Amino acid sequence: GVSSQAAGHLTLVPALIAALQQEGADDILVVCGGVIPPQDYQPLQQAGVAAIYGPGTNIPLAAAEVMKLIRARQTAV
Numbered sequence: 340g341v342s343s344q345a346a347g348h349l350t351l352v353p354a355l356i357a358a359l360q361q362e363g364a365d366d367i368l369v370v371c372g373g374v375i376p377p378q379d380y381q382p383l384q385q386a387g388v389a390a391i392y393g394p395g396t397n398i399p400l401a402a403a404e405v406m407k408l409i410r411a412r413q414t415a416v
Contacts, residue, residue, distance in 0.1 A: 340369075340370040340371065341372070342371075342373045343371060343373040343374065344374055348371060348383065349382060352369065352383055352386060353383075353386040353387075355369065356386055356388075368408055368409060368412060369387060369388050370388070370389055370392070370405060371383060371388050371392070372391070372392040372396065372401075373394075374393070374394060375391055375393060389408050390404060
């Protein structure tokens with residue numbers, strides 16, 4: 340997961356996803372959290388982010404969602 344607190348997510352996260360793809364690790368889910376404005380969600384999702392969690396996220400629910408995403412990815416492979 341990537342935590343964004345300083346507005347670098349629109350450049351750093353796509354760069355991370357590109358680097359993972361370049362290394363053949365595009366099976367790794369990228370999840371973001373932190374202070375991410377709602378208008379940035381769509382560009383991040385288009386870049387390949389699997390889920391985004393903002394301040395106040397219910398941790399047990401988010402963990403269950405991430406586990407569901409991981410299982411779905413494993414089943415698809």
